[in-house]
Amino acid sequence: MHTNDNGHYAATVAAIAERDYEAAGDASSRAGWSVLADPRDDHETFDTDDRGTIGDGLRHLLTAALCYRVAGLSARATRRATGGIAVAGDLGATMATPVQAACFDEFVADFRVAGGLDGAADAYTATAEAYRTAADETTDPQTVGATPLFLAAAAPAKQLARTLDNGEIAIEWEDLHGDDPADPGAFLAARAEFKRQRFPSLVDGCVAEGVLAAPRGTTEYATDHHRCPACGSRDVNWIADSTLCLRCSRPTDPQ
Known part of the structure; x- marks a missing residue:
């Protein structure tokens, strides 16, 4: 979506x-503000939404x-995080179901x-308890966990993890969730505990x-049509408008 x-x-x-992480932070800030202001042509910011587009x-x-x-810009990271906390708190209090909250x-x-x-540790503990309290026998946690809101919350952790694992998928969907969907509260609380x-x-x-690393998009291994000039890999990651090396996330060249 x-x-x-x-x-x-x-x-x-x-x-x-390009490993220009300050520029990346600026662009991602603008992306966030754009989506928060006008998520989709058919959806307003504070509309209730069982998918959590926002x-x-x-x-x-x-x-x-x-x-x-x-990028080593800790003060800017703190300011962006502080703003994000305020927005998340407001959205959770105004337009969300209890599970979305x-x-x-x-x-x-x-x-x-x-x-x-x-x-942070206390916040994760409180989140796990919130999931246990919010989910009930009507909650389908596997469906909930696959909605855009929950996928968005999982994406940064996956991006960080692939950075440290040679570009591979280092966190699977199953890693973030419990073993038993029949216990929806525990199933979703596992996200916060993980x-x-x-x-x-x-x-x-x-x-x-x-x-x-860049997020992972469409990938192909051992191609005969691209080679990374930075590390020599022929594994490719197509993401957004970029064609990148799957391994080092640098631009990769067609051969």
């Missing part, structure tokens, strides 16, 4: 490929904070980590490396 990012998401990916805006703001952290709480915890703010354990170390790892 595409949202109205006005081309700024593609600009974010292009800047990440989550894309928060994903872009969270990515912006991560880009600034990797818990997902907005999940974003809040992620923003705390991305911005280097205190209270992130409480992993998200801080993923952020710290990318900051230490000074690198953030």
Whole structure:
């Protein structure tokens, strides 16, 4: 489901490929603000929505904070995260179902980590409890977990993880969720519990490396038509308007 990012998401990916993470943070900020202001032509910001389209805006703001952290711009990361926390709190209180409100709480915890703010562990604990309280026998957690809001909340963690795992899928959908969908509260609470354990170390790892990979799009391995001039890989990742090396996220050249 595409949202109205006005081309700024593609600009974010292009800047990440050039390893200009400040520019990527700026572009991702603009993408977030664009989506929050006008998510889709058929959807207004504060409309109730069982799919949670507005989550894309928060994903872009969270990515912006991560880009600034990797760029060594901690103050900008903190400011972007603080703004994201305010927006997520407002959306959770005004247009969300109880289960969606818990997902907005999940974003809040992620923003705390991305911005280097205190209270992230407690925020994840509160989020897990919110999921347990919000979900009931009418909740289909597998369907909920596959809606745009929940996918948006999962995307930054996946992006961080692939950075540290040679571009591969390092966090599967199943890793983020519980084992038993018959217990929907625990199934969804596993997201917060997983992130409480992993998200801080993923952020710290990318900051230490000074690198953030592009998101993963359409991929092809061992191609005979592209070769990365930076690392020599022939594995390709097509994402947004960019053709990138699957391994190092640098632009890759056709052969």
